[in-house]
Amino acid sequence: MFPAMRVLGIESSCDETAAALYGDAGLEADVVHSQTDLHAEHGGVVPELASRDHIRRVTPLVETVLARAGIAPTDLDGVAYTAGPGLVGALLVGATVGRGLAWALDRPAVGVHHMEGHLLAPLLEPDPPSFPFVALLVSGGHTLLAEVRGVGEYRLLGASVDDAAGEAFDKTAKIMGLGYPGGPALAALAAEGRPGVFRLPRPMTDRPGLDFSFSGLKTRVRLELEALGEDRQARADLARAFEEAVAETLAIKAARALEQTGLGTLVVAGGVSANARLRATLDTRIAEGGGRVYYPRPAFCTDNAAMIAYAGWCRLAAGQTEAAAITVHPRWSLEALPAV
Ligand code: KG4
Numbered sequence: 001m002f003p004a005m006r007v008l009g010i011e012s013s014c015d016e017t018a019a020a021l022y023g024d025a026g027l028e029a030d031v032v033h034s035q036t037d038l039h040a041e042h043g044g045v046v047p048e049l050a051s052r053d054h055i056r057r058v059t060p061l062v063e064t065v066l067a068r069a070g071i072a073p074t075d076l077d078g079v080a081y082t083a084g085p086g087l088v089g090a091l092l093v094g095a096t097v098g099r100g101l102a103w104a105l106d107r108p109a110v111g112v113h114h115m116e117g118h119l120l121a122p123l124l125e126p127d128p129p130s131f132p133f134v135a136l137l138v139s140g141g142h143t144l145l146a147e148v149r150g151v152g153e154y155r156l157l158g159a160s161v162d163d164a165a166g167e168a169f170d171k172t173a174k175i176m177g178l179g180y181p182g183g184p185a186l187a188a189l190a191a192e193g194r195p196g197v198f199r200l201p202r203p204m205t206d207r208p209g210l211d212f213s214f215s216g217l218k219t220r221v222r223l224e225l226e227a228l229g230e231d232r233q234a235r236a237d238l239a240r241a242f243e244e245a246v247a248e249t250l251a252i253k254a255a256r257a258l259e260q261t262g263l264g265t266l267v268v269a270g271g272v273s274a275n276a277r278l279r280a281t282l283d284t285r286i287a288e289g290g291g292r293v294y295y296p297r298p299a300f301c302t303d304n305a306a307m308i309a310y311a312g313w314c315r316l317a318a319g320q321t322e323a324a325a326i327t328v329h330p331r332w333s334l335e336a337l338p339a340v
């Protein structure tokens with residue numbers, strides 16, 4: 001039997017500050033503060049502004065989740081914080097607060113891999129997937145396929161050789177003069193677009209392998225755009241073609257990963273997994289092969305602390321802790337993690 005465990009999770013790897021509580025009874029509370037407005041006028045995340053805002057937000061957010069769950073800090077059994085990958089200054093804020101709190105309370109703490117958090121987020125849903133499965137992680141910083149045998153048992157199958165899928169959305173949105181963050185803005189414009197007007201490539205799908213390349217798509221969009229001027233319908237058609245190209249490329253590779261591993265369950269997570277067209281495309285293609293797709297709820301696709309509290313809970317409940325040092329990993333391989 002595992003000991004009773006109630007874990008505080010803290011997320012501060014990029015432009016969201018978040019805190020959550022996960023215990024043996026499930027998710028008890030979670031809060032997120034997005035810095036979108038702070039970075040919007042700069043057209044992207046400014047690392048130093050991000051770090052400073054995390055400092056302002058993190059303690060009040062921790063106090064809010066504790067108050068929502070009606071508990072005191074001494075009721076915590078452990079603390080989990082995102083230790084990487086991410087912006088070093090941003091990571092250090094959550095890591096310092098998490099480690100400091102754990103030390104003051106004399107509780108164990110664990111640094112969580114942000115992408116492991118995303119990967120496990122669908123397990124917070126009422127009808128969770130069971131191991132083993134293939135994970136397709138599509139966020140602003142990473143795009144990868146991994147075979148998942150259990151918590152911490154990850155085998156990388158493929159990854160983007162250049163831009164991540166979210167990064168491709170953000171950069172293309174910028175080229176099209178849309179707001180930041182680009183993903184949701186581009187998706188909104190694409191919803192007005194007609195299918196089949198533009199045809200963009202599905203990069204790297206005509207050769208074997210599970211790697212991705214998205215940087216060429218934004219160049220194609222830039223070239224097409226030059227001929228369009230301000231024609232709103234044509235711009236919407238182009239946005240739709242871009243979204244379809246990304247969605248189909250991801251779906252082709254995800255189906256191939258299931259085929260290669262012989263698995264029937266696909267788990268999709270990370271910010272881009274909120275995209276409705278991607279979900280529809282994946283659902284259809286994976287069902288055609290007899291498989292099933294699982295997603296987190298939309299709020300847990302993008303950055304949140306519920307996934308960090310949960311990943312930390314899995315590790316702390318299994319007795320995994322680390323020495324009381326504040327260490328972050330701006331770059332960090334999923335395959336370096338220990339199994340639980
Ligand atoms: O997972 P996430 O919140 O942060 C990282 O770990 O990077 O992912 C953020 C990314 C951004 O690139 C954002 O534009 C993209 O997810 N995104 C979307 C949508 N919502 C967020 N991309 C396409 N469609 C969406 N609806």
Ligand code: ZN
Binds near residue numbers: 139140270271303
């Ligand atoms: Zn993320």
